[in-house]
Amino acid sequence: MALIRELAFQGAQMLVVLLLAPLLTGFVRKVKARLLRRQGPPLLQPYLDLIRLTRKDVVLANNASWLFRAIPYIVFAGTWVAVSLVPTFRSGLVFSWSADLIAIIALLGSARFFLALAGLDVGTSFGGIGSSREVMIASLAEPAMLMIVFTLALVAGSTQLSTMAAFMVSPEVGLRVSLGLALIALLMVAIAENARIPIDNPATHLELTMVHEAMVLEYSGRHLALIELSAALKLLLYISLVGCLFTPWGIAGPDASVQAIAAGAVLYLAKLAAGGFLLALFETAIAKMRVFRVPAFLGAALMLGLLATLLLFVSRSL
Amino acid sequence: MMVVYALYGVAALLALAPIAIVLGAAPRTQGPVLGVATSVVYGASLIVTLSLCIIALLSLFEYSQSPSLVTLPLGLPWIGAHFRIDALAAFFLVVVNLGGAAASLFALGYGRHEHSPLRVLPFYPAYLAAMNLVVMADDAFSFLVSWEFMSLTSWALVVARHQVRENLRAGYIYLLMASFGTLALLLSFGLLAGPDGHYAFDAMRASHPPAALAALVLLLVLVGAGSKAGVVPLHAWLPLAHPAAPSHVSALMSGVMTKVAVYGFVRIVFDLLGPPDWWWSMVVLGVGGITAVMGVLYALMEHDLKRLLAYHTVENIGIIFIGLGLALAFKAHGMPLAAALALTAGLFHVFNHSVFKSLLFFGAGSVLNATGTRDMEHLGGLIHRMPQTAFVFLVGCVAISALPPLNGFVSEWLTFQAILLSPQLPSWGLKFMVPAVGALLALSAALAAACFVKAFGVSFLGRARTPAAARATETDSNSLAAMYFLAALCLVAGILPGFIIDALAPVTKSLVGFSMPHQAGVEWLSIVPIAESRSSYNGLLVFVFVVLSGSIAAFAIHRLASDKLRRAPAWDCGYPDSSSATQYTASSFAQPIRRVYGTSVFHAREIGEMPPPGATAPARLKVELRDLIWIAAYAPVAAAIDYAAEKLNVLQFLTIRRYLSLVFTALVLLLLVLAIWP
């Protein structure tokens, strides 16, 4: 019985993230539009887009291989599994121990690996430009992310997200400069990973500076829908991750009451809204970087991560 | 008893060499007979290596408590040749023979395309035998003899295609580096044996040399075994020699022989040398971290498919040495559990790398056979022509890029878990060094993924860049069987890592006195290095989840929405269908990364030549890379030797009287030294 209950929670989490992700994207777009004094598309527009895309035929390039057709499913599955292992409103989910934070990062890495391959499959130069830039950005973002994981894991004594979240609410954690550094670095990495301004612009097409959109240029119909849904899921994942690691208040424990879980869900929605709002604010306030400024940006994130680990030893050794 | 059976196997392999010569040499020109010789040699090698593999597995699981020993009346007269299979040797025997069996199976098909089989067939089984002997040797003499035998047979295989000038140069450099490495090993064994000359490993194990001497031995082993394994900066020969050999031999050299070198390092440093000093690990860790990052950066700049793979061997050796260095650090500070974790991670990676690197070299060999080129800039679109090879090669790429749910990820995950234990180390230097090495490891993993996107994407995806690539055909069934077998191993080791960790338990127990917690009993078959609240990973579940959610998505969309599909010309932002030369090439793919890392590491420069308006000359973009390690470490040595040879040249033209006087002075000087010696 307990197992069924746990499985239900796990399933609920998977459905919730899947359903919330387009809403979050729509919310960010809306806020950005309002900040620019535009009306903006309706909040539910991403859902309508997805439905419209799935109903359309797929127009496939003559040269596309079986891999090209399989990749949207692989990318979606990898991202979805990754995001369903991050505690959102309730920690200690039944399968949460099947992958720790390092494995979640690596799962996203798998998704990216295949997406970059998709960019090369049709054999056009736009796909190539996107893939090559994507892997360049990833080659810095992933180590930076791992350094952040190191810092957090050393503080919490675990790489298990539920344990980390539980530790972060406990009074022993205190005010640590390492945690501050890790937060800044995590935000920088999150911006890069989600292809947001100033690294990449999710709203452009046909710009020489674009990365993510160039990679998926040849996709259409249901394939494109899956890729866009994965992108939305990834954004949700990073905001949930920040929420779970740095503002873990309100996440219900494994044996919490119904009220606690409801409160956790409400708080989670609030966190998502806050994260989306801040992201929109940041994106509106800043200009996009040249591509070759990106390494310095992400290099700084890597340095911050490393610095956070080093400074940790100072506070640890006293 | 096991070791005797194993030696029979080795003897069988050695006997195959003359059989190959006889079969191949008798009627010189007849193709069918050569075909028979190929089948006989590779078929017999396959059977023997498989049985050796079973013997090794048996000794690892059943008889690991008591090592099995034998002394043969060979070698030095009053010593004899000692052979022994303990847990460590058994594990490496599994690695060697698994790789050997896969290579033999692959060669059953691949070897038929060999131009001059007689230059390969006799040396191949001898090479396999030599690697087995190194792992089983139990005294310094047989170890070194087998080691040299291994170097020489592999050298013969490297220069098998002697018509190509590059191969000869590769063989020459390989021979030089191999002798240099053996010299270092010889010296280290000399120091270990001490003044009394105890050449048996048992005696060395019992006597611990003083600290300064032990440090010297460590450095010599790092040079000797490291040069064979391909540790930076001693890697220079590896990317030359490994690709020069026929592809199944390349797979053996990269996948297996480097592991034998790692075995040599582990055997001497963990087993024979006694308790480690705290700073040893810093040397090993530093070397490992630099090797990992440099190897992958070199690979990113490379367009030759097989050389790219060879540089990745360098990278993976770095990762293995990071694991070993961590194990040394923990062992030195009396943290056996952590040491067991780190050593397991390193050895797990040994196994993994031997599997996926062999797989990738087989794939590269099939591509080479089908298209006649190793240059990725001339490939492309092979996924349409060689779908099965493309699939297994893709599996290898995902595995080596350390992506879940395949096996490469598991060993790197274990290494990261070991790194996370480092704050408990008391020494300050290590505390700061280990996270930095962790950053290097993460960097190399990310760059490896980038590099394999390039390798797979440019050679297999896109459109064919040359007619040769457009005409490629799928490889034969034996080669495919070998590749599918290895690909399946990648998956199994990735989703059920607990069994391999358990198999490594006796090895770590014998080397650091502890082993990781038993994994087979953990529920749902996940792996838990220390405690479940701390970290756990379940490849099986992740794999099942990914497959399930992918299929559910596919099913739901196809059922509920649309499953229609239309073919059309590529969109490409509306540009009309262009020539396949407009695709991204390997060098253009690597260009952003070259700009980020290459300018400092390789002094990379781009030189654009734009002809004046009206001229018919094409515009050119040249990229200049400088191999700084070669310039700093090898070129001066070569120049010094040239200079010395030039100066000593006069000695060739002396009169007999002068030669005699030289000999006489030397004699007198030696006597003088004897007289003055205390």
Added chain:
Amino acid sequence: MRGITFDVAHMLAGSLVLVSFMQLYQDRLYALLNIFALHALILAASVAWQAFIQDAPHLYLTAMIALVFKAIVIPVALHRIIVKLGIHREIETAVGVGPAMLLGMGLVALSMVVMLRVTAEADPLAREDLAFALSVVLLGLLMMVTRRNAVSQVIGFMSLENGLVLAATGAKGMPLVVEISVAFSVLIAFIVIGIFLFRIRERFDTVDLQALDRFRGERR
């Protein structure tokens, strides 16, 4: 010693190191000035916090000096100098941003190892402050070494001095006289350098120090 007092002091001192890194990262002069002002602001806050927990009112004065002079007067003055002289607003680096930050990492690690080893017996707060302060000093020096522009060298010098102040307040018991004299010496150094900037500019039309090297017949 654990608790909020320690945590805040730790946070402030650590932020000072972070801001030093931010200075290394900048490639525009105005941004660098703003960051320097932030550096001084954090220093002032840190000193004030020390004054509060050590119950040493004279440290408030030091904090005031840092706030007024370093966070307001000097940045504003430098800003005006840049405008007046029409200095090129991009910072020319002798060593790229990436390698400089890598070097900085190494320096931080080095200062941690050295300081934590040497001061094993001392009070934890002082130990930590000393370790951070040494990092800030070294990073300031690194900045002076890796930047070609004279203005950024001035800023490097002053952030170095900030590190010294941090060390002094953390160590408990630096007399006020010394502090004031240090502050004034910095001010005087600033004035001298400012005058020099004008002179250099008058003569060479640039504040790029390479021009001076060329003039003296040194390399390049």
